Amino acid sequence: MSNRNRNYAIVGTGALGGFYGARLQKADLEVNFLLRSDYEHVKKHGLIVESPEGDFTLPEVRAYHDAHQMPKCDVVIVAIKTTQNHLLPKILPPLLKDNGVVLVLQNGLNIEVEIAKIVGAERVIGGLCFLCSYKVGPGHICHLDYGTITLGDYSQDYKPLGITNRLNQIAKDFKRAHIPIKMSENLLLSRWKKLVWNIPYNGLSVVLNARTDELMANPDTRILVEEIMGEVVAGAKSCDRIIPDDFIQNMLDYTHKMKPYRTSMKIDYDESRPLEVEAIFGNPIRVAQQAGIKLPQIEVLYRMLKFMDAQNQEAERKRQLLSL
Amino acid sequence: MSNRNRNYAIVGTGALGGFYGARLQKADLEVNFLLRSDYEHVKKHGLIVESPEGDFTLPEVRAYHDAHQMPKCDVVIVAIKTTQNHLLPKILPPLLKDNGVVLVLQNGLNIEVEIAKIVGAERVIGGLCFLCSYKVGPGHICHLDYGTITLGDYSQDYKPLGITNRLNQIAKDFKRAHIPIKMSENLLLSRWKKLVWNIPYNGLSVVLNARTDELMANPDTRILVEEIMGEVVAGAKSCDRIIPDDFIQNMLDYTHKMKPYRTSMKIDYDESRPLEVEAIFGNPIRVAQQAGIKLPQIEVLYRMLKFMDAQNQEAERKRQLLSL
Numbered sequence A, B: 001m002s003n004r005n006r007n008y009a010i011v012g013t014g015a016l017g018g019f020y021g022a023r024l025q026k027a028d029l030e031v032n033f034l035l036r037s038d039y040e041h042v043k044k045h046g047l048i049v050e051s052p053e054g055d056f057t058l059p060e061v062r063a064y065h066d067a068h069q070m071p072k073c074d075v076v077i078v079a080i081k082t083t084q085n086h087l088l089p090k091i092l093p094p095l096l097k098d099n100g101v102v103l104v105l106q107n108g109l110n111i112e113v114e115i116a117k118i119v120g121a122e123r124v125i126g127g128l129c130f131l132c133s134y135k136v137g138p139g140h141i142c143h144l145d146y147g148t149i150t151l152g153d154y155s156q157d158y159k160p161l162g163i164t165n166r167l168n169q170i171a172k173d174f175k176r177a178h179i180p181i182k183m184s185e186n187l188l189l190s191r192w193k194k195l196v197w198n199i200p201y202n203g204l205s206v207v208l209n210a211r212t213d214e215l216m217a218n219p220d221t222r223i224l225v226e227e228i229m230g231e232v233v234a235g236a237k238s239c240d241r242i243i244p245d246d247f248i249q250n251m252l253d254y255t256h257k258m259k260p261y262r263t264s265m266k267i268d269y270d271e272s273r274p275l276e277v278e279a280i281f282g283n284p285i286r287v288a289q290q291a292g293i294k295l296p297q298i299e300v301l302y303r304m305l306k307f308m309d310a311q312n313q314e315a316e317r318k319r320q321l322l323s324l
Helices: A017-026 A039-045 A082-095 A111-119 A165-176 A187-207 A212-217 A219-238 A246-257 A264-270 A277-290 A296-323 B017-026 B039-045 B082-095 B111-119 B165-176 B187-207 B212-217 B219-238 B246-257 B264-270 B277-290 B296-323
Strands: A007-011 A030-034 A047-050 A056-058 A062-064 A073-078 A096-104 A124-137 A140-153 A181-184 B007-011 B030-034 B047-050 B056-058 B062-064 B073-078 B096-104 B124-137 B140-153 B181-184
Touching: A007 A017, A007 A082, A017 A030, A017 A047, A017 A056, A017 A073, A017 A124, A017 A140, A017 A165, A039 A062, A073 A082, A082 A096, A082 A111, A082 A277, A096 A111, A096 A165, A111 A124, A124 A165, A124 A187, A140 A165, A140 A187, A165 A181, A181 A187, A187 A212, A187 A219, A187 A246, A187 A264, A187 A277, A187 A296, A212 A219, A212 A246, A219 A246, A219 A277, A219 A296, A219 B296, A264 A296, A277 A296, A296 B219, A296 B296, B007 B017, B007 B082, B017 B030, B017 B047, B017 B056, B017 B073, B017 B124, B017 B140, B017 B165, B039 B062, B073 B082, B082 B096, B082 B111, B082 B277, B096 B111, B096 B165, B111 B124, B124 B165, B124 B187, B140 B165, B140 B187, B165 B181, B181 B187, B187 B212, B187 B219, B187 B246, B187 B264, B187 B277, B187 B296, B212 B219, B212 B246, B219 B246, B219 B277, B219 B296, B264 B296, B277 B296
Parallel strands: A007 A030, A007 A073, A030 A062, A047 A140, A073 A096, A096 A124, A140 A181, B007 B030, B007 B073, B030 B062, B047 B140, B073 B096, B096 B124, B140 B181
Antiparallel strands: A047 A056, A124 A140, B047 B056, B124 B140
């Protein structure tokens, strides 16, 4: 990765990739956007970002619909949903400079392992986003709240690397683009910590058709959230990642004080998009299982979500057939 | 309990109590029906039963709306939902002859324990119904299929009593009314066995809005059903009731061959009636817990159902307020 004037690629120019990519370009970095359905529109009209931190428009962006047409980049940001990761073996290799890195801004566990199989473990960096944004229309993103990214470097088997030089370089670019950055010395621990929130709230919000405030107000789901969080902590421990005792209580207090919130998985479900069940639920279950630890309550959520996702996608296929 | 010409009381003249009570009266037994909302109608018009085994009408029945007005009976059949059991301490004592018995035709676990607190353990008999019927309107019952009752005598702590004399006497009356009867020498074992079916299918059908055939067709819910059945067997074992190894597979095969079926709890949910969550889920969890055994997957179902039940009842209250 070059020391200065790093160029970026955004794989997946949606609510997340579009937001961060637009911010980077606005900070005068070279950003190349890979698009699918929105390609024609964005090529012609650029990107619009509405945000409480200031609206802005980028009338011209480097838009592409084929990774082979794009310039090789120092940092390739993966911002598609994990349900589309089967596309990456064709996309990533032609996009990456010889000494470039892939920054994976996806939810779930073992995501870096999958990407490492394509580009090599030494070329992968993980990022955990805490962002509320959604796509209003093609190339039009509405940023609602938050936006911090926690960066953590990756090496084989998640051996902690500390804060590396390349992590600092990327952080510098993001800070220049006014994106708040935190650094993690232990990427796998950070991923498990994020799952302490994501697994109970994403899962229960879909299964029970409920917002976070409803799950916290009912005494039974309040207990269930806490028990499931306990299983996530047990899963982390099975990987020798110790989440401190007060972490769960802090998460509960924090969520209790949050505005009523529809989780990202619930939004995906309501919009009939495929759910990231394997990345967020299946992988943690399998990782713990390999260490001999069962996560029975998370498994209930996992199988329920797989059922609901299958039914949802089947209904969506039927709707699309009818609208042909 | 008298040796001949036993008279009966039906507490709860709905789809189940109305069906069995009407059959007993049709066989020339004295049956006294306790009703609430349907009292006026049934007093005037009697009962109608539609059934594949033959439709029939009882233009006149002994209908009551107050247990104190009723004659004391040899056999008092409890056929209300367990969610109404708080009414029984006022209903049962005035209804029961000195040597009479209460036959509890309710779902769930530890039901007999509750009734024994009111009338004494030596006056309780359990019955497990396998019946598909529903109430078309006041005093109008549609019997769809099945109807077998498994009778089992009760004593303190579910100590097995074998097939008692009074069990045989009641069985004789029911057989005279063409109601198929099985006998259980071990009531608690029979109750746990019934839960092997009721817990997964009732629970998942409500949470996932699904019929039995849909739960069996999807590979994830198919596995989940089997795992939850395994927890019920573990719960039974915590009470020293051993369910044989092939029982689960037989249940799965049996359900797979069944017609698509909407479970009774799903029907209750769809009709905005309170769910029997404590009897069917809460009691088994607590009984196992007391023996030091956790049933984590059943607990997920339990808490989800409590949440959904609360939301459903809250919505129902609002509807009723609006319609005033």
